[in-house]
Amino acid sequence: MGDPIDLDLTGLKCPLPSLMTAKALRRVAPGTTIVVKTTDPMAPLDIRFLCERDGHEFVGQSIDGQVVQIVVRKVPA
Numbered sequence: 001m002g003d004p005i006d007l008d009l010t011g012l013k014c015p016l017p018s019l020m021t022a023k024a025l026r027r028v029a030p031g032t033t034i035v036v037k038t039t040d041p042m043a044p045l046d047i048r049f050l051c052e053r054d055g056h057e058f059v060g061q062s063i064d065g066q067v068v069q070i071v072v073r074k075v076p077a
Helices: 016-027 043-054
Strands: 005-008 033-038 057-064 067-073
Touching: 005 016, 016 033, 016 043, 016 067, 033 043, 043 057, 043 067
Parallel strands: 005 033
Antiparallel strands: 033 067, 057 067
C-alpha cells in the first residue's frame, strides 16, 4: 500500500479537481490512499460522487481555512 500520495489541486476550479483525482486513481495500485488538497468548494461533492460511481472509498475530509483536504482510497477492481 505504501505512503499516501499528496495531490495539491489548490487554485483549480471545477471540474479539474475531480478529473485530476480520477486520473490519479487510475494510475495507482489498489489500496493506495490519495490526499487531495483543494480550494474548490464543489470538489468534495464531485470527488465523493466519483468514488461512489467508480467504487473507491471516500475516507473523509477536513477543512483548514479555505483548503479542503479529501482522503480517498483506491479499491481493487
